[in-house]
Amino acid sequence: MSNFFRKRAGPLSPQAPLDLALAIADGEGPQTHANALDKDLNLDTGNEEDAKHPEERLQEWRELIPNRSKLRIVVEPDEMAHLCAEVGNAWSFRVHHMNGNVYTVVENLPPNRYKVYDPVCDARGIQEGNIFVPYTAVALVLEPQLVLHARLDRSEAGLANVVLTRLSGAELAVVALNAPDKQDVGWLKGVLSERL
Numbered sequence: 001m002s003n004f005f006r007k008r009a010g011p012l013s014p015q016a017p018l019d020l021a022l023a024i025a026d027g028e029g030p031q032t033h034a035n036a037l038d039k040d041l042n043l044d045t046g047n048e049e050d051a052k053h054p055e056e057r058l059q060e061w062r063e064l065i066p067n068r069s070k071l072r073i074v075v076e077p078d079e080m081a082h083l084c085a086e087v088g089n090a091w092s093f094r095v096h097h098m099n100g101n102v103y104t105v106v107e108n109l110p111p112n113r114y115k116v117y118d119p120v121c122d123a124r125g126i127q128e129g130n131i132f133v134p135y136t137a138v139a140l141v142l143e144p145q146l147v148l149h150a151r152l153d154r155s156e157a158g159l160a161n162v163v164l165t166r167l168s169g170a171e172l173a174v175v176a177l178n179a180p181d182k183q184d185v186g187w188l189k190g191v192l193s194e195r196l
Contacts (some may be wrong), residue, residue, distance in 0.1 A: 055139035061112050064105045066142040071116060071138040075100040087112045095125055102141050106130065114138065115173070148172065162188065 042194050055072055064071075081091040095118070103116035113132050122129025153161045162179040165196050173195040179182050 011016070047148055055141060057137070057139045058135045061135040063108050064114065066105055068101050069105040070141040071105060071114060071133065072102045072141050073098050073100065073116075073133060074137045080137050083134050086136070087134040089113070089132050090132065092098060094124070095121060095131060098131065103131075103133075112136075164192070 021191050025054040057074075072169055074083070077091065077093075079098045084091040089136065094125045097120055098118055103118060105114050106117050109115055109132065115130050115132055115133050117129050118131050121131055122125060123129055149165050151163050151165075153163050162177065164173045164175075165169065173193050175188060175195075
């Protein structure tokens with residue numbers, strides 16, 4: 001738990017901005033605090049230090065979400081041809097343009113393949129763009145997660161607000177802390193889950 005929420009283990013209150021200022025004065029910068037707040041709220045924000053999300057090949061076939069899950073095909077055409085041959089597929093020069101690229105899963109084909117759609121193959125009249133790839137030759141691509149910056153502002157009336165913004169500065173939500181005896185971290189999680 002961050003220093004801020006360690007100090008505020010009880011209900012959130014209008015005193016919270018003072019605690020935030022103390023945490024920053026202790027050497028925690030605003031972004032460090034925002035990351036700690038994300039962790040305290042169990043927000044899955046991804047890893048800002050590695051925006052490309054390291055991709056590892058699938059180790060076993062698993063059911064993915066059609067029209068949502070994304071796969072990156074191995075870069076080397078020769079390796080792809082070898083892996084395709086192991087499951088009874090061909091990987092000819094006509095589909096080499098797909099190597100290293102990301103495609104959306106169209107259909108799960110257990111026990112060892114997925115069907116993806118490629119518009120280039122479709123335009124060239126190859127299998128209506130429906131291409132079969134083995135799980136051993138693809139990596140699941142994780143979409144970037146929502147990254148939030150949180151700050152606590154005091155309104156003119158003396159009440160505190162939790163303000164959540166994107167890293168670009170675009171405001172996503174403002175939550176008023178007007179009932180400190182009832183508004184704890186669990187309450188804040190609930191409000192944020194409804195608004196985001």
